[in-house]
Amino acid sequence: MAKITINGKEFDVDAGKNLVDAAEENGIEIPHYCYHPGLSIAGQCRMCVVEQEGNPKLQIACNMRCSEGLKVRTDTEKVQEAVKWNLEFHLINHPIDCPICDQAGECGLQDYYMKYGKYQSEMREEKVLKEKAVDLGEKIVLDKERCILCGRCVRFTQEISKTAALGIYNRGDRSVIGTVNDEPMTDNYQVNTVDICPVGALTSKDFRFEQRVWFLDEVESICGGCSKGCNIFVHHKSGKHIYRLKPRYNSQVNEHWMCDIGRDTYKNSNYDRRLTQARLGGIEMPTAEAIQIWAADLKTLVAMEQTDEIGIWLSPELTNEELESVFKLFAKEWGISKFFSENVSAIVAQDEAIDGLLYRKDHYPNSAGFLQATKTYKIKLDSTDSLVDQLDKTKIRHLIIFGPEADRAKTDNSRIANALTHQTFSVLVTAQLSVAESFPQALGIPSLSHLEKSGSLTNHAGLTQEMKGGLKMFREALSTQDILAKLEEEYRKPLDSDRKLEARL
Numbered sequence: 001m002a003k004i005t006i007n008g009k010e011f012d013v014d015a016g017k018n019l020v021d022a023a024e025e026n027g028i029e030i031p032h033y034c035y036h037p038g039l040s041i042a043g044q045c046r047m048c049v050v051e052q053e054g055n056p057k058l059q060i061a062c063n064m065r066c067s068e069g070l071k072v073r074t075d076t077e078k079v080q081e082a083v084k085w086n087l088e089f090h091l092i093n094h095p096i097d098c099p100i101c102d103q104a105g106e107c108g109l110q111d112y113y114m115k116y117g118k119y120q121s122e123m124r125e126e127k128v129l130k131e132k133a134v135d136l137g138e139k140i141v142l143d144k145e146r147c148i149l150c151g152r153c154v155r156f157t158q159e160i161s162k163t164a165a166l167g168i169y170n171r172g173d174r175s176v177i178g179t180v181n182d183e184p185m186t187d188n189y190q191v192n193t194v195d196i197c198p199v200g201a202l203t204s205k206d207f208r209f210e211q212r213v214w215f216l217d218e219v220e221s222i223c224g225g226c227s228k229g230c231n232i233f234v235h236h237k238s239g240k241h242i243y244r245l246k247p248r249y250n251s252q253v254n255e256h257w258m259c260d261i262g263r264d265t266y267k268n269s270n271y272d273r274r275l276t277q278a279r280l281g282g283i284e285m286p287t288a289e290a291i292q293i294w295a296a297d298l299k300t301l302v303a304m305e306q307t308d309e310i311g312i313w314l315s316p317e318l319t320n321e322e323l324e325s326v327f328k329l330f331a332k333e334w335g336i337s338k339f340f341s342e343n344v345s346a347i348v349a350q351d352e353a354i355d356g357l358l359y360r361k362d363h364y365p366n367s368a369g370f371l372q373a374t375k376t377y378k379i380k381l382d383s384t385d386s387l388v389d390q391l392d393k394t395k396i397r398h399l400i401i402f403g404p405e406a407d408r409a410k411t412d413n414s415r416i417a418n419a420l421t422h423q424t425f426s427v428l429v430t431a432q433l434s435v436a437e438s439f440p441q442a443l444g445i446p447s448l449s450h451l452e453k454s455g456s457l458t459n460h461a462g463l464t465q466e467m468k469g470g471l472k473m474f475r476e477a478l479s480t481q482d483i484l485a486k487l488e489e490e491y492r493k494p495l496d497s498d499r500k501l502e503a504r505l
């Protein structure tokens with residue numbers, strides 16, 4: 001630890017900590033553009049100047065490490081004047097784009113102008129015009145006029161994604177960001193440059209012009225795109241539509257970053273991809289009614305002591321809590337023993353970092369938790385091959401599928417769907433319309449999507465992380481736990497007629 005003094009107040013901070021971060025942790029903002037805690041120090045923007053005791057010149061805080069006795073001031077007139085006029089230099093050639101800029105509402109220039117600027121501009125020169133809406137690749141667009149040349153994006157591609165895709169070209173007020181030979185960026189980490197761009201120069205093709213950021217709320221969650229378990233914020237509007245995912249800092253998992261494949265997974269939660277209504281044979285119905293139909297068929301088989309004809313296929317993306325509810329109800333309470341899945345042990349054994357950064361080969365977010373839950377509840381997992389075989393031989397006449405969110409288990413899905421005959425009553429619990437469409441004969445019950453769920457996931461390294469969830473975008477889509485609670489409730493009601501039994505006999 002080190003005792004430092006900022007603006008006359010003493011603070012105990014970690015020795016060696018960056019002064020910008022140490023000040024922020026203690027509620028003192030030191031304005032900065034080029035500094036980013038996940039990148040090397042560039043000392044380019046000069047916005048972070050402070051007065052240091054014993055030093056006649058202003059110093060940049062981003063290049064200062066905390067040591068015992070360090071004394072700085074951020075509140076003197078000298079500092080404030082330096083920051084104010086430095087800001088004007090940054091804005092010399094910046095267009096007045098705010099009304100049409102995607103960054104409005106979360107822009108470093110807007111925020112600092114209101115806090116530290118508010119000057120009457122003394123510039124009389126014409127602004128230098130530069131290229132706008134430059135396509136930098138599949139994911140991002142650059143507005144060269146808005147760029148303040150902080151270099152964060154360049155350092156990101158050099159130090160983190162290691163593509164060295166971006167550079168600063170030309171000199172003086174002609175300097176611009178660009179890609180090598182104008183080649184498009186192709187890597188899986190492009191949108192991180194949008195996150196760290198302090199102004200509206202880099203924008204995401206997917207998000208730009210879609211929504212004003214001040215209409216968005218956020219919840220904390222965990223990405224479901226692979227076994228890494230990157231920590232994220234889900235940005236949604238009124239709980240009805242999700243617009244984007246942003247990385248949430250976690251030093252043990254993803255630090256400040258996430259991949260572009262993971263970012264796109266929010267699309268699975270929105271209306272056009274969702275099963276929003278329960279359905280059977282193309283007829284929509286309330287979820288409660290679908291659960292009654294399901295419970296009646298289950299009761300019939302149990303009453304006929306044919307629980308061995310009930311099979312359950314599970315996707316390894318269910319949360320630990322969902323798995324617990326499934327195993328408690330079906331295995332412990334009702335004695336069902338036929339559980340099937342993909343070969344999760346093999347998926348876990350073959351899992352590895354694909355690109356040396358974050359994205360992993362196992363595209364399920366909870367394979368480790370899945371294997372742990374099967375151990376805890378002593379579940380013997382059988383393969384999809386075995387399920388298909390048992391369906392062929394009519395050994396399974398009631399199949400429950402807790403379906404995958406995206407098209408991850410597409411092959412398994414289509415093999416199971418093809419093996420279903422009219423002798424098997426099938427129930428599909430899923431959030432996804434495309435999955436429901438691959439089982440047209442099943443009783444489809446809409447569940448929450450990954451980003452709506454609360455619960456925990458265990459990542460490839462055995463770290464169990466919480467998803468706060470709390471979103472519920474469609475009235476009829478329920479959490480797996482609520483679906484199972486309603487099923488149990490219906491199950492406990494007496495079988496109202498022998499109609500189902502007769503149909504089964």
Ligand code: SF4
Pocket residue numbers: 146147148149150151152153154177193196197198199201202
């Ligand atoms: S594009 Fe953004 S992050 Fe890159 S140098 Fe310009 S202002 Fe900085």
Ligand code: SF4
Pocket residue numbers: 223224225226227228229230254258259260261262263358359360
């Ligand atoms: S690395 Fe995996 S968990 Fe992280 S953002 Fe990408 S898909 Fe999501």
Ligand code: FES
Pocket residue numbers: 031032033034035042043044045046047048049060061062063
């Ligand atoms: S943040 Fe210190 S020089 Fe840019």
